[in-house]
Amino acid sequence: MKSTLSKIIGAIVVLAVGVFLGKSFFSSPNVDTVPMPSTIKYRNVGLSNDTTKVAQSNDFNGKIIEVKDGSSIQEAVKAANPGDLIRVYPGIYSENVYIDKDDISLQGVVIKGEWPVLDGKKEINDAFLYSGNGILIENFKIINYKGNGIMGQAGNNFIIRNNWIIDTGVYGIFPQYGKNGLIEHNVLSVIADAAIYVGMCDNVDVLHNEVFDSVAGIEIENSRHCLVENNYAHDNTGGLLAFVTPGLPIKTTFDVILRNNFVVNNNHENFGAPGSTVAGIPSGTGVLIMAADDVIVENNIITGNKNSGITIVDLATGDPKANDPNSEGNPDRVVILDNIMYENGNDPTGELKAIMLTQMDTRGPDIFAYGGGTGSTIRDKNKYRTFGLGGYGVAQITNTDDIPTMRTPSPVAARSVSKEEIGELTYYGVCAGCHAFGTRLIGPPTEIIQAIHNGNPQGIVDYINNPKNLREDYPEMPPQDYLDDNAKMAVAEYILALKQ
Numbered sequence: 001m002k003s004t005l006s007k008i009i010g011a012i013v014v015l016a017v018g019v020f021l022g023k024s025f026f027s028s029p030n031v032d033t034v035p036m037p038s039t040i041k042y043r044n045v046g047l048s049n050d051t052t053k054v055a056q057s058n059d060f061n062g063k064i065i066e067v068k069d070g071s072s073i074q075e076a077v078k079a080a081n082p083g084d085l086i087r088v089y090p091g092i093y094s095e096n097v098y099i100d101k102d103d104i105s106l107q108g109v110v111i112k113g114e115w116p117v118l119d120g121k122k123e124i125n126d127a128f129l130y131s132g133n134g135i136l137i138e139n140f141k142i143i144n145y146k147g148n149g150i151m152g153q154a155g156n157n158f159i160i161r162n163n164w165i166i167d168t169g170v171y172g173i174f175p176q177y178g179k180n181g182l183i184e185h186n187v188l189s190v191i192a193d194a195a196i197y198v199g200m201c202d203n204v205d206v207l208h209n210e211v212f213d214s215v216a217g218i219e220i221e222n223s224r225h226c227l228v229e230n231n232y233a234h235d236n237t238g239g240l241l242a243f244v245t246p247g248l249p250i251k252t253t254f255d256v257i258l259r260n261n262f263v264v265n266n267n268h269e270n271f272g273a274p275g276s277t278v279a280g281i282p283s284g285t286g287v288l289i290m291a292a293d294d295v296i297v298e299n300n301i302i303t304g305n306k307n308s309g310i311t312i313v314d315l316a317t318g319d320p321k322a323n324d325p326n327s328e329g330n331p332d333r334v335v336i337l338d339n340i341m342y343e344n345g346n347d348p349t350g351e352l353k354a355i356m357l358t359q360m361d362t363r364g365p366d367i368f369a370y371g372g373g374t375g376s377t378i379r380d381k382n383k384y385r386t387f388g389l390g391g392y393g394v395a396q397i398t399n400t401d402d403i404p405t406m407r408t409p410s411p412v413a414a415r416s417v418s419k420e421e422i423g424e425l426t427y428y429g430v431c432a433g434c435h436a437f438g439t440r441l442i443g444p445p446t447e448i449i450q451a452i453h454n455g456n457p458q459g460i461v462d463y464i465n466n467p468k469n470l471r472e473d474y475p476e477m478p479p480q481d482y483l484d485d486n487a488k489m490a491v492a493e494y495i496l497a498l499k500q
């Protein structure tokens with residue numbers, strides 16, 4: 001299928017030159033505002049849960065495209081223009097939907113408990129893959145995909161809500177490289193990496209989701225200004241995670257609030273792909289803060305996590321194979337406010353167990369801090385069983401009531417991408433989900449790919465068109481043949497030129 005990113009990029013380049021002249025996505029600040037598109041107004045009138053009255057909304061000016069069982073959502077996307085609403089009726093849709101236009105809303109219509117179901121049959125990679133701005137995806141049941149349920153690539157101002165996502169491969173909901181997003185009221189289970197993975201994003205709220213039976217519940221990675229609130233993370237290997245993965249172009253995770261969540265019994269056996277970052281998460285991890293700064297943990301109920309309730313570590317301890325001189329590896333200025341914590345650490349494993357045994361303690365603590373980091377504080381240490389909090393001062397704040405959201409007050413500008421940036425966008429938007437420069441993620445490190453294909457970009461293009469499983473200890477790479485030829489060659493050349 002030839003469409004997607006090339007068209008996206010084509011469209012973006014035109015937009016870039018015509019409208020957002022001179023603003024580069026990679027360097028523009030995240031506070032630019034544009035007039036609200038009509039779909040955003042429609043979203044604000046609160047009709048999203050009413051699947052019968054959207055068209056009556058005064059603010060909705062687009063056209064409605066209906067998709068019924070037996071027809072294709074992708075065809076509807078092709079027919080849609082910015083501002084349109086695509087309503088999908090109950091039925092089984094086995095497809096891979098690419099959304100490379102701006103301001104498209106996709107809304108499932110649930111009738112008498114019957115959902116529109118996207119079923120990947122364990123053959124199709126992704127259910128929804130969007131790169132447009134202002135994308136809304138709500139009310140879908142998504143099952144049996146191999147890669148991702150819903151993945152965003154550099155789209156800003158996204159809303160993903162009310163979806164029910166089961167066993168969709170590596171990630172359930174994965175906005176990557178986006179700004180100003182809302183992920184709410186989704187239920188996700190049986191995801192082999194992170195159920196909700198906010199990667200290299202800014203200003204995202206993750207609210208009221210249930211995540212369970214997955215390796216990582218909710219993961220805030222190389223992302224800034226995120227609020228994770230009122231979620232129920234249970235029976236994962238790890239519940240809530242805020243961390244830095246080295247080797248990515250955005251090097252930091254900071255300004256994250258984990259508030260009012262239930263983080264319960266996250267003792268699932270780790271079934272992450274061998275070598276992936278999450279494969280290192282010990283079973284029994286409630287909250288993990290690794291190398292992330294300015295994380296506030298407030299008012300959560302954290303119970304029954306067998307290794308520890310909250311683990312705070314530096315990269316050298318948590319991910320020792322990590323090798324990125326530009327990533328600062330210490331968790332600094334972590335703030336632990338009041339939380340309810342009990343019955344954590346009942347059956348610790350691995351390094352934590354060994355460290356606790358040196359203290360003559362066979363249990364793991366509620367809060368475990370190990371390695372570097374400065375400026376961290378706690379409101380009342382006496383409430384918990386702790387290890388390694390000797391350097392923690394008394395918290396200077398008592399709550400975060402003055403921060404109701406991390407989203408921006410109005411939508412941020414669409415990114416703009418020049419032709420030279422196609423390779424970079426494709427790399428970080430598509431490949432970097434699985435490849436990092438000097439670190440093994442799902443796929444081998446990019447520096448290994450450079451060594452194998454040195455001077456031969458066509459070799460990379462050939463491989464991504466038709467990947468073969470070459471390594472016993474890696475899964476098969478999904479084909480990237482939906483990318484257009486320019487994007488493929490651009491990304492191959494970008495990879496070969498990449499320095500760290």
Ligand code: HEC
Pocket residue numbers: 147170426427430431432433434435442443444449452453460463464468469470471472474475476477478480491492495
């Ligand atoms: C969903 C995860 C995933 C994504 C996305 C992904 N890869 Fe991979 N890639 C892998 C895995 C896994 C392997 C190792 C496969 C094996 O060796 O069997 C791999 C291997 C490779 C190789 C090594 C081939 C060789 O000769 O050894 C190249 C080249 C490559 N990927 C390029 C890319 C490019 C370019 C992109 C983006 C357009 C990309 N990959 C996106 C998972 C991914």
